[in-house]
Amino acid sequence: MLRLVLCALALLSLAPTLHAEMAAERCHLDVPCTLGERSYHVMEPDGWDGEAPLVVLMHFHGWARTGVHAQNSDRIGASTRRRSVLLVTPNGRRKTWDFWRAGSEDVGFADRVLADVLARYPVDAQQIYVSGYSYGAAMAWRYACESGDDLAALLAVAGSIDQRETCAEAPPVVRHVHGLSDTVMDFPMGPGGDSTYPVALWRARLGCAAGLGQGNWQLRSFLTFTRTSWACAKGAVTLDLHPGGHFVPHGWIGRQLDELMGRAPSYP
Template sequence: MIRSSVLLLTALFWASGAAAMGPWKPSGCHGETPCELEGRSYHVMAPEDWDGVSPLPVLLHFHGWSRTGRHAQKSERIGDSVKRRGVLLVTPNGRNKTWDFWPVETEDTEFADAVLVDVARRYPVDRDRIYVSGYSYGSAMAWRYVCRSGNDVAALLAVAGTIQQDESCPEAPREVRHVHGLKDTVMDFPYGPGGEPSYSVALWRARLGCGTARALGQWQVVEFLKLDRTVWSDCAQGQVVLDTHPGGHFIPHGWIGRQLDELLNLTPSYP
């Protein structure tokens, strides 16, 4: 398997446990200072009011085209939302500010695996709460990553980007949450035959063995944007959540934060 050696290393670091690390100390790379790794780099940002000891949930986020991991950290809709919820934000930098998500086998998947191993060297990580997200090209990369390396991922939080729905994924996260604008013309919303909107998550519905959908109606975080939610919760494994909105290509205000609130059993808040 493409990540067998990385999995072995990961297991060794997870097994060491947070307690063995002792209180966290700055490692020289944090925030705008990138962590160098295998000729590439990533950014990491600890949450507010962290005690330096407690194991941290992790959000591995893939930035959009022409951006960097630092852009995601500075974003109110990503960075601000993540750090105030006790989650460690990890944002890899794509080569040439983009991601190679088109082929089934891509070095970007292996790089992301190596990033998680390196993060576990530096921080006490809660291995049961590893989340993966992305926006636009980064969302497609997040799909690709969990398709190839997602068995240890608690949830995919994808925004406005997918891979082909007829692909076969050897691995999968325990839960999938995807949001997309119906008028997106950058990474077009993948309607199915006859304009069927649920086709946009057909890959994960098939992979997780999901049955009948439940329409939960509209919900919103901000007044000017309502989202329609459909859930497949009777899956053989986990569940799939699809949020759609009438807009275009953007990260909806409060969406990342609301998903983390629900996954972490926190009181919903904004941002």
């Protein structure tokens, strides 16, 4: 489905006035864009001139939240605003997501969200990222599993699907962060205490070689990440672990965007 969306984008790029007219409808920030009975939110980056192609981050919110929460978060929305990234935040039915099994209607909904965004804004089709937190991270995994071939990357925070699943599609880059003390979306420890198991599905799907420890890194003095990366036949996988629980780490989303966009990493 996303491939068809990108074809539509190519056609729409020939008609910039259409982008301008649709964006002028001003569904943005806490005013939702409606798609039938469902909706999503969009937040433009600081200083955007209204014409330059935008990098897109579609972020799935956590349980009992809405897309507005991610916009207002200094760990998500603030990071996209500062990095010329358009933040797109779909709203889940009853503030949750259907990610448990293949064939989720929420995958189709997310495809329609992207199609609507591409009609409203000039988008860099090579830089469409998907992310999520908690249940939203599991939804981001599900979306990447079923509609991920044309994504640039998956950025998941503290949530995933069953590592034994087989995915029809996959983005070329996967980055996942999880707390070893997480008891909400429990840390998925592998057989024999394998702490790299949280990305086993993508390592298998992308044909990854042995992992390489990248050492520890920090954005804030109170939280240390331990990074392992895999070079893969079809892309790359990165896993950041920390000793904490269930939360979006300060600056993690922004750091991943910086690295993937070829920018000097910064905080916040």
